[in-house]
Amino acid sequence: MNIAILFGGSSYEHEVSIVSAITMKKVLKKSTLQFVFVDAMRDFYLIENDKMNSKLFSSGAYKKSKKLMLKKTGFFAEGMFGSKSIETDVVLNLIHGRDGEDGKIASLLSFYAVPFISPRTEASALSFNKLYTKCLAQSVGVKTVSYEHLSCEDVREITMPYPVIVKPVRLGSSIGLSVVKTPEELDYALDVAFEFDSEVIIEPFIEDVKEYNQAGCHTDHWELSIIEEPQKDGFLDFDKKYMDFSRDAKVHEAQIPEEIVQQIQESFKKIYDPLFRGAVVRCDFFEIEGEVYLNEINPVPGSLANYLFDDFEAMIMRLSRNLPSEENIVIDYQYIHSIQSAKGKA
Amino acid sequence: MNIAILFGGSSYEHEVSIVSAITMKKVLKKSTLQFVFVDAMRDFYLIENDKMNSKLFSSGAYKKSKKLMLKKTGFFAEGMFGSKSIETDVVLNLIHGRDGEDGKIASLLSFYAVPFISPRTEASALSFNKLYTKCLAQSVGVKTVSYEHLSCEDVREITMPYPVIVKPVRLGSSIGLSVVKTPEELDYALDVAFEFDSEVIIEPFIEDVKEYNQAGCHTDHWELSIIEEPQKDGFLDFDKKYMDFSRDAKVHEAQIPEEIVQQIQESFKKIYDPLFRGAVVRCDFFEIEGEVYLNEINPVPGSLANYLFDDFEAMIMRLSRNLPSEENIVIDYQYIHSIQSAKGKA
Numbered sequence: 134m135n136i137a138i139l140f141g142g143s144s145y146e147h148e149v150s151i152v153s154a155i156t157m158k159k160v161l162k163k164s165t166l167q168f169v170f171v172d173a174m175r176d177f178y179l180i181e182n183d184k185m186n187s188k189l190f191s192s193g194a195y196k197k198s199k200k201l202m203l204k205k206t207g208f209f210a211e212g213m214f215g216s217k218s219i220e221t222d223v224v225l226n227l228i229h230g231r232d233g234e235d236g237k238i239a240s241l242l243s244f245y246a247v248p249f250i251s252p253r254t255e256a257s258a259l260s261f262n263k264l265y266t267k268c269l270a271q272s273v274g275v276k277t278v279s280y281e282h283l284s285c286e287d288v289r290e291i292t293m294p295y296p297v298i299v300k301p302v303r304l305g306s307s308i309g310l311s312v313v314k315t316p317e318e319l320d321y322a323l324d325v326a327f328e329f330d331s332e333v334i335i336e337p338f339i340e341d342v343k344e345y346n347q348a349g350c351h352t353d354h355w356e357l358s359i360i361e362e363p364q365k366d367g368f369l370d371f372d373k374k375y376m377d378f379s380r381d382a383k384v385h386e387a388q389i390p391e392e393i394v395q396q397i398q399e400s401f402k403k404i405y406d407p408l409f410r411g412a413v414v415r416c417d418f419f420e421i422e423g424e425v426y427l428n429e430i431n432p433v434p435g436s437l438a439n440y441l442f443d444d445f446e447a448m449i450m451r452l453s454r455n456l457p458s459e460e461n462i463v464i465d466y467q468y469i470h471s472i473q474s475a476k477g478k479a
Numbered sequence: 480m481n482i483a484i485l486f487g488g489s490s491y492e493h494e495v496s497i498v499s500a501i502t503m504k505k506v507l508k509k510s511t512l513q514f515v516f517v518d519a520m521r522d523f524y525l526i527e528n529d530k531m532n533s534k535l536f537s538s539g540a541y542k543k544s545k546k547l548m549l550k551k552t553g554f555f556a557e558g559m560f561g562s563k564s565i566e567t568d569v570v571l572n573l574i575h576g577r578d579g580e581d582g583k584i585a586s587l588l589s590f591y592a593v594p595f596i597s598p599r600t601e602a603s604a605l606s607f608n609k610l611y612t613k614c615l616a617q618s619v620g621v622k623t624v625s626y627e628h629l630s631c632e633d634v635r636e637i638t639m640p641y642p643v644i645v646k647p648v649r650l651g652s653s654i655g656l657s658v659v660k661t662p663e664e665l666d667y668a669l670d671v672a673f674e675f676d677s678e679v680i681i682e683p684f685i686e687d688v689k690e691y692n693q694a695g696c697h698t699d700h701w702e703l704s705i706i707e708e709p710q711k712d713g714f715l716d717f718d719k720k721y722m723d724f725s726r727d728a729k730v731h732e733a734q735i736p737e738e739i740v741q742q743i744q745e746s747f748k749k750i751y752d753p754l755f756r757g758a759v760v761r762c763d764f765f766e767i768e769g770e771v772y773l774n775e776i777n778p779v780p781g782s783l784a785n786y787l788f789d790d791f792e793a794m795i796m797r798l799s800r801n802l803p804s805e806e807n808i809v810i811d812y813q814y815i816h817s818i819q820s821a822k823g824k825a
Binding site: 235239246470472 | 495582
């Protein structure tokens, strides 16, 4: 199968997306891969397989690669004798953060009828924003922890007890996150978060809360990964997250009680179906006193959480054959015809 | 000012979008208009001004028009000597329904850095879906009427008393709506709604409820329209909606108590700001026992609700000069550089 790996993007997570894409070379061994890079200026480039290393991008040398255009049905290279299609069965979206997770790339690919693996526009817009993720969870009956919401113009006051965690509503990979232990520290944490977003959510910070990650998708059946208990080496920060984006070896399954596994899997399915059809997503859950709470949805998780699955590549192939299709709308101009005959003109 | 009117789209409301666009000729008299048509196949065409009539589209004659491509910064016509940019200061999105209101067009224009008047991707995805509109209203403290939510796979049971109104979650212009007076009628109403969408919401149907429409935008200041009390000639249906899309003369202001006006305006501002910056939207409210409830948000209302404003064209010009700008993300490859120096390679 020809898989186009789409990566980069105008995003704070541009660089980890490059790491994710490079990882795919080690993970998708049986497929023919094309690497389509979106640079900071949102130009598309076709990167040759053997040139896929991080230096190509950091040095700017990628600019010598073939430029691509996105048109109906796929990517095209412009040449002397017109444009030539890049043969692709499916696009795998690996752009993290803005562009890739906010619905823009999903919109482009949907509009131009390019088959792709990633959440569709609506699922992306909802899960990219931590505030709307709360709404989504609520609408399907999945619990989330309590929260307060502040915009940069609001009075900087909260009512929940400390410690709290401050998160920009629209960023992944822990960017702009702070744990705030006392009221005096709140101001600085908000300054940091508002550097990245005009809105934040604030949640109780629960020391040593049990955290579980569940990835999965629906192909012709449910394919749920093993559940991982992410390592918490002190506090999460951006550099430590590198692990998630470059990992290609399967991790060990968390040892958790069967009733918690059930809750996690049921919650995952409620969130996923049908909104996330066509995507491999990772949901991060908390367990608090025997109850499971959704922490966040990763619409495009680092290296697509391949390390949580037994045979990731086979699953990607099954998923490619089970993508959601847009409803076909027939436009027959009946309405305009009826206005024309009623009015004699229109 | 050069305004490109974008209309058509792969949408159930394709035809009313044509009506909306034709109406703009009568409304935007001082501007230079370019008409960019998106046909059912999602090809872009530049329609000459004097050919803008509904027959051009219903007859298929539009296909002889110049084909356009969307690329960075705008629309381009392909010619013998390369591609030529269509000079445009701003794109006015008038695609109703799918493509135009669901975030796809907003994503395309944002991605390619084309200045445009319409809600951005996130605002579109939320307001296009009546279920998520409820979430949005709740998150900013605006009341909505109670509802139940069914997907096509759910058991067809509701708990609220009859009569109820059944609405597909993702359609405008009253498509697929039914008022259901008795439990026996529910099945048929759901069959109709599920023709158009896999999900519906069901709300109490309140006979003779007071309905008020408020349109507006934020330019360099708030510009709220007069409040209209839409005519309810029996029950709304698709044909009667034609009025809304072709109207170009200002309507009469509803005579309503000052405290209700205040509530409507405050609710509009809470919904609009900052999510809908860059757009002219119309919010439809109910008044029930002196309280205002959001019924729905029209992210791209028929003919942009021009008939509710004093000087629509001047407002559009002010809005064009006050569009929200995307945050500039600098990608400096610091992270990759640090991995490279730590590892000796990456």
